[in-house]
Amino acid sequence: MDVTIQGSSQKFVFPAWINYLLPLVLILGAGGAVYVPSLVGYALNPTTLNVGYAPVQPVPFSHALHAGRLGMDCRYCHTTVESAGFAAIPPTQTCMNCHSTIHNDKVTLAPVRDSHATGKPMEWKKIHDLGDYSYFNHSAHINKGVGCVTCHGRVDTMDVVRQAKNLSMSWCIECHRNPEQHLRPRDQITNMTWDAQVDAGQPQLALGLDLKKKYGVHDAAYMTSCSRCHR
């Protein structure tokens, strides 16, 4: 009985150059395992995606001028911030309180005057935009001692308002777990430069824990339950 060899007699073994390819594959594999997740993680990070969003508004309104140099209180315009979920974008009438007499012929303010004349509201661009699936209430935060600057940054230095924090869920949760690190007396809510040590003479943690008790801030289990924000 003879042995016939089927098809190609050459069995496939790895060619010699595979020996050089192998370390390369290992390096690329190990490097890729670090590089790709890092890149994706960085690119999709809410800080990368959201922070610094500063759209051009119909009127170049400067918070640096109004809230900074002129020292206007935030609540002069954002009137409902202490009593409602939404912090009220002011109606044109609020602008005209002053601008009917001050800079009342300035070219850049023409859209405001038009709006006032026609009754058609200004179309401001929304910057801090949470997902519709999350419930947020300004008044709850303001009344429990969370200052404007904590979430919005130093608006009093911004000519064009930009998003200062990433507004990610972890950002919310971290404060909901440990609110004492961010609480301040209610009368300092709109103060952009307030500091526990400097202005209250107490470490933030000590003061925060006191205020937490005083303002009736709930415990972490309550504050981090799903339905606190996803209602």
Next chain:
Amino acid sequence: MTTMTRESSFPELPDPDAVRNSMGGIDSPEIDNTSDDPRQRAPLVTGDNDFASVTEKVTQLALFPIKKTPKAWWVAFAAALFLLALLKFTIVYLLVTGTGIWGNNTPVSWGFPIVNFVFWVGIGHAGTLISAILFLFRQNWRTSINRFAEAMTIFAVMCAGLFPALHVGRAWFAYWLFPIPNQMAMWPQMRSPLLWDVFAVSTYATVSILFWYVGMIPDLATLRDRATSKTSQVLYGIFSLGWNGSSRHWVRFERAYLLLAAIATPLVLSVHSVVSFDFAVAQLPGWHTTIFPPYFVAGAVFGGFAMVITLAVPARQFFGLKEIITMRHLENMAKVMLATGLIVSYAYATEFFVAWYSGHHYEQFVFMNRPMGSLKWAFWTMFLCNVCGPQFMWFKALRNNLWVLMFSAMCVNVGMWFERFVITVTSLHRDFLPSSWATFVPTKIDYLMLLGSFGLFFTMFLLFLRFLPAVAMAEVKSVLPQAHPHHHGDDHSSSHGDGHDGGTKDGEAH
């Protein structure tokens, strides 16, 4: 003796003709290998087979040119593909529409998806038991069936994994099951058995795939060496990782295989124990019992062996493997199925006894509700299939009748699905408060999805049969009489089939 075409890659081998002629001729008598004669070890491969013919038989299906694929395979594959298409359709429909297309709704939030998940995960256990535990216990009969039982495990776990991923509702968020750092500062609930399940099943899938693949490397090299087309040579070549059959390779291979078997062994017990925790940790009458882990594991092995039999009988019949997967193998599996079936029956009885003995009002109600409530048809189907179905296996004549064997196995396949249905649905639909009772009515999509999952399973299995070595050739050769020449007192310089090239290195027996 038939003329065999084979490749000789080891020129130093002895003359194959001489070797083959010395290994029992064509007229060696047919042996009934199901008997247990203490004077003679029953052969595990019947017929006139030697190292070369085992290779021939196993590789032929994988190496057939496409046109020569057996008709039976095409018919089965077409049917499986149809069911797979059905599964795809139902999944797309589900993703587009939402989970409302299923029948599960409060209070029966775990309807078919979880029933199917537990069913499929259970199936896999026979594969791991055969490949790991029987290996460690030196049960040589496992060699003929371990490869495809392992394949069955992997495909069953694939089917199983599908259902919880879909059952989470928004399947595109299924990755939330894993503890991946994320912008939400959210982590899976480590105290939940559902999360333990994620780890148990993913570990199980990983180890099973590794075990299966590592064990296959020498056989893939055989396919590589015998493949005729360039593509298959290169593909088998890549996946056989440069195997050349040297002693060094064999030593390392066997060590790795032993270690993997040791790693896989606890999984046989752990995976379904953890699956049972999904139920047992919940404080629901009918679920909250300590018997669940062993009861689930026995049930899983029971159902798994039924599925191995279901697959083995037609596979050996249609693809020329009758002499390798012999009646003895089927007989042994039937015995395991009977034994585990008795454990399961005992567990059923214990559940009822404990419900009565506990004096627990709700527990007693649930167990009266099962055989007598609105879902009694499901309970009695389960009882008939799982308790009565395997009883035929007590009798050798019935065990050795393939029709009866298949009937029993099919009974168990059906019964084990109903067992999970009974456990899941009866406890949920009648819980503590009568005001929250409801009736569970599965929808058409529920049934189609269950059917479709068989499509996925069989498609994968048929592809496996067609393109991979369905039997662990190298291992089967090691249980051939030719591999143990010292048994006959002959003089030999080496032993053990080298396996990877259909070689006839050292056989000289009979």
